Amino acid sequence: MEYPSPSPHWGDGEDAGFWAFDIQLTEKNLVEYTGVTKKELDFIRSIVDPERVSTGESVLDLHSKDESFHPRRKPDVVVWPLSAVEISQILKLADAKRIPVTPWGAGTSLEGNPIPVKAGIVLDLQQMNHILELRAEDLQVRIEAGVIYKELNQHLSRFGLFFPPDPGASATIGGMVGNNASGVRTIKYGATKDFVLSMVVVLPSGEIIRVGTNAVKSSSGYDLCRLFVGSEGTLGVVTEVTLRLIGLPAEFMAAVVQFRSIREATDTVFQIMRSGLSPAALEFLDAPTVQVVNQFKKLSLEERPTLFIEFHGTSAAGLKEDLEMVKEICGENRPLRFDSGIGREERNRLWEARYGVHESIKASNPGLSPLVIDTAVPISKYSDMVEWGQKIVKEKGLQGYAFGHAGNGNLHMEIMGIPEEEVQWQKVQEAAEEIVHFALGCGGTATGEHGIGIGKRKFMKEEHGESLLLMKQIKKLVDPNGIMNPGKIFD
Ligand SMILES: Cc1cc2nc3c(=O)[nH]c(=O)nc-3n(C[C@H](O)[C@H](O)[C@H](O)COP(=O)(O)OP(=O)(O)OC[C@H]3O[C@@H](n4cnc5c(N)ncnc54)[C@H](O)[C@@H]3O)c2cc1C
DSSP, rough: OOOOOOOTSSSSHHHHHOOOOOOOOOOGGGGGOOOOOOHHHHHHHHHHHHEEEOOOHHHHHHTSOSSSSSSHHHHHHOOOOSHHHHHHHHHHHHHHHHHOEEEESSSSSSSSHHHHHHHSSSEEEGGGGOOOEGGGGGTTEEEEOOOHHHHHHHHHHHHTOOOOOOOOOBBBBHHHHHHHHTTTTTOOOOOOOTTTTEEEEEEEOOOOEEEEOOSOOSSSSOOOOHHHHTTSSSEEEEEEEEOOOOESSSSEEEEEEEESSSSHHHHHHHHHHTTTOOOOOOEEHHHHHHHHHHHHHOOOOSOOOOOOOEEEEHHHHHHHHHHHHHHHHHHTTTSSEEEEEEEEHHHHHHHHTTTTTHHHHHHHHHOEEEEOOOBOGGGGGGGHHHHHHHHHHHHHOOOOOOOOOGGGGBEEEEEEEEESHHHHHHHHHHHHHHHHHHHHHTTTTSSSSSTTTTTGGGGGHHHHHHHHHHHHHHHHOOTTOOOOTTSSSSS
16 A cells, blocks of 8 residues: 655645654554554654643543433544644554544534544544634635634624524534534524535545635535535544625514414414515424423423524614514414514523523433434425424323424424433334434435434435445545544444
């Protein structure tokens, strides 16, 4: 096997140490990988400051799990790189020695996406957290992948700009790119993939490439940006991202509407979307979810199926018209309560209950873990999917909480159980499978935003059919030795 030649992006000085390292090339396969050797560790410590390399138990433990129920697996070593060049050198070593490498953002995934299931090296990007260039006049920002999106938005707000996808948790931009994250505002503005203009990516071979341009539209060749967005660290490490931005809205309008039945609430979603209105958020919570949020946040909402609605606009007068129209549409479905307000403070008051849902469910169910459903279907099928999910969970005698980004047809159902209790957890898994099959049968997807990770691999064939083979061929082409985040997306 020939060793890859250095990328033209590299300076000679930066490579000198690497090329001096005597790599004994072997035809070792990843399955034979048994751990990082002392020699390999020493080499990693010669690439990056030893202070940024750790094999300490507590550090390995912190990088052994995400926010999902999936079993922990410790890596052999955690490295905090500071540049694409450092990452390139580590990947060259890993590729030659068949060491698994898993990129790590903030570890907030819900599908085991960053769990290093084959151990090896975790590359934690959190120290690559600089905003490199804000071009406010172009509505663009160039940042390192470890920037936390909430901090990015705090910075951008001073310039009247923002990056809309909002996954709720304290995620990094690299992790959002990895999972193609989206959130409550995706209904109006789009998901992460709609904002990434260009990226610097280090390939498993160590080559550093740039994909995309600064143009907001392009018809030039294959869209490699979109290939890497949502690839969950299986194709390379993203080190730098240029994002398109949006001007901060001048005015906000919000409404919280409560209904007698799920069908009345979810049908309203479909009717609002069909009316030509353009909500900035349209979220659904079922009655058990409202109940746990009430408990956890000491609120007093009626424990009924509830919609949280938000509009953005340039003037209060325009939003008043939208509000009237929303009220009229909701009226057709006999709401029990319609609470609304205009202005940012009113919006924050009304939306208080929508944030912290996951935490409220966990706090109300001590000792239980949620399996999080993330199906998405065409909007006309949303009511059916929610009802189907409720029915399945009830039939199996399980506790489930349904909520989600209804305007995008995206359902989160958290089904509670104890993963270690085999019989019960089997039921949880079966319920989840039935809900996913239902969504796929409606032309939907197993995952609207959390990614495939470990838990959704089993649905890939059903969802993608023959095109799954092309995905596998792309993986093989970019990562022939299978070192990048092995065990994710594909079985
Ligand atoms: C309470 C809660 C609410 C959530 N709500 C939402 C939501 O509304 N919408 C949503 O989309 N998600 C949601 N999530 C899931 C999660 O926050 C997002 O998927 C987020 O984008 C993960 O970012 P992270 O920085 O934590 O990435 P990680 O979890 O560390 O990594 C995510 C994936 O990206 C890869 N990766 C990380 N950095 C890089 C890089 N630099 N280059 C290449 N690959 C990389 C990892 O290997 C992994 O596969 C929620 C999570 C929680 C806990």
